[in-house]
Amino acid sequence: MDDLRWPKEAFIHPEGENKEEVRQLAESIMDKVLDYASSVTEYPPLPKESDFEIPSISGEGVSNRELIHQIQELIDCSMNPNHPRYIGHMDSIPTFVSCLGELVSTFLNNNMLSLEMSPFLSRLEVHVLEVIGQMFGYNEQAGGVMVSGGTLANLEALAVARNQAFSVMENGLTEIKGKPVIFASDVCHASIQKACMLLGLGTSAVISVKTNDHSKLDVHDLELQIERAYDQGKRPFAIVATAGTTVTGNIDPIFDISQLADKYQLWLHVDAAYGGALVFSDLERHRLKGIAQADSITFNPQKWMYIAKTCAMVLFKDRQVLEGDFRISAPYMNEVAFTNLGEINVQGTRHADIVKLWLSLQYIGLNGYQQLIDQGYRFTKIFTEEVRKRSFLVLQAEPETNICCFRGEPAYLPKEKWDDWNRELQQQLLDASHTFVSLPLYRGERWLRAVLLNPFTSRSQIQDIFKQVDIFYDHYLESK
Known part of the structure; x- marks a missing residue:
């Protein structure tokens, strides 16, 4: 390798010949990262306009100094979800140990495709998912796999449901008589439609079920839609319930839905990407009543468990159904009693x-996670009380998680101006106090959404946010 030209630190020498040079580069980069992470309040939640131009890929490679400079530019131009006033999305500040865990797994570079390529980590994944499955109420027959995000988790769950319902794993959909359909609320995550598109069913296979004033699926309308689908010659095969809707964070009545799923012999999938974390709280676990009846569950620890992205999973009540209706064997791998995870994973x-x-579970512990979740509820209550104190603000729904969705409806403006008022308030909060709330379009109107996820968001910061809201409300007409 003496005649090859690349940076000395491009790889770590297997016998440590460049250990000190690698250490120096690593320390320089870690200093940049730690300086940023420990001073995030000095950065705005949203990056400012930058004149930084993405450089062309170097022919000869850049120096260590230039590499570190580009890393700093990357930091400066990036979203800052670690800021305590970044409360607009389900993006959490990651636990430090999960960041270190990412570093460890990157260096190990094991491939979770098979036991041969990840002998310990494959078994670790099976073990941890069995434990989490039991927290949801599953027994020892359950199992699952980790995937890169909730979209893939929902896709795999519905693929298994489809394959089991119609026995199409080998021959496909062409011989099915009647259109296969599923049922989900009118506020379900977009990945449900995407999954049906990818599964060859088309987005029209998702039959939309009404939600009530609290953004929860209407069970009466669900049964009407099921009966109507049968009457029209369609082939219902699954129901999707949501535990933690994207905009309002509300939780569908899972137990009641499970009763209908059982009555009509339909697969029940619960998209608990966000709300699944409630199984870690003794106080809030009851909100997921009935989830143990689900045939499959999506859960994303990258959200309310503060794990660095990506970290998601799909769990199945019966692992044998997953293996029987989804497994594609990899003949190039050694045959072992252990099922290679790549054979039962969409990836x-x-x-x-x-x-x-x-590592995060080990370091923070179950009690620590319970405290984090319960704290989120306390601050959501404080935030919601501030909304209720103001006659010009309204709640979209009663919060069931740590999400408060609200908007201004000031009497001094006509209704058609309210969306603009809320849009300008969002910008004012960002400009005046570095507070970022999102502005989703929900049921034809613009709403402000606050996700009380960051453990460093404080009562005083919440109170300051509403002082800014009051200032904006009082002086809005003067500024026009």
Whole structure:
């Protein structure tokens, strides 16, 4: 390798010949990262306009100094979800140990495709998911896999449901008589439609069920839609319930839905990407009543468990159904009694996300996670009380998680101006106090959404946010 020209630190020498040079580069980069992470309040939640131009890919490679400079530019131009006033989305500040876990798994570089390529980590993933499955109420027959996000988790769950319902794993959909359909609320995540598109069913296969004033699926309308689908010659095969809707964070009545799923012999999938974390709270677990009846569950620890992205999973009540209706064997792998995870996963080659999840669970502990979730509820209550104190603000729904969705409806403006008022308030909060709330379009109107997820968001910061709201309300007409 003496005649090859690349940076001395491009790889770590297997016998440590460049250990000190690698250490110096690593320390320089870690200093930049730690300086940023420990001073995030000095950065705005949203990046400012930058004149930084993405450089062309170097022919000869850049120096260490230039590399570090580009890393700093990357930091400066990036979203800052670690800021305590970044409360607009389900993006959490990651636990430090999950960041270190990401570093460890990257260096190990095991491939979760098979036991041969990840002998310990494959078994670790199976073990941890069995434990989490039991927290949802599953027994020892349950199992699952980790995937890169909730979209893939929902896709795999519905693929298994489809394959089991119609026995199409081998021959496909062409011989099915009647259109296969599923049922989900009119505020379900967009990944449900995307899954049906990818599964060859088309987005029209998702029959939309009404939600009530609290953004929860209407069980009466669900049964009407099921009966109507049968009457029209369609082939219902699954119901999707949501535990933690994207905009309002509300939770569908899972137990009541499970009763209908059982009555009509339909697969029940619960998209608990966000709300699944409630199983870690003794006080709030009851909100997921009935989830143990689900045939499959999506859960994303990258959200309310503060694990660095990506970290998601899909769990199945009966692992044998997953293996029987989804497994594609990899003949190039050694045959062992252990099922290679890549054979029962929509992904093949896969990063070992289990490391950062496992280390965070070990380091923070179940009690620590319970405290984090319960704190989110306390601050959501404080935030919601501030909304209720103001006659010009209204709640979209009663919060069931740590999400408060609200908007201004000032009497001094006509109704058609309210969306603009809320849009300008969002910008004012960002400009005046570095507070970022999102502005989703929900049921034809613009709403402000606050996600009380960051453990460093404080009561005083919430009170300051509403002082800014009051100032904006009082002086809005003067500024026009």
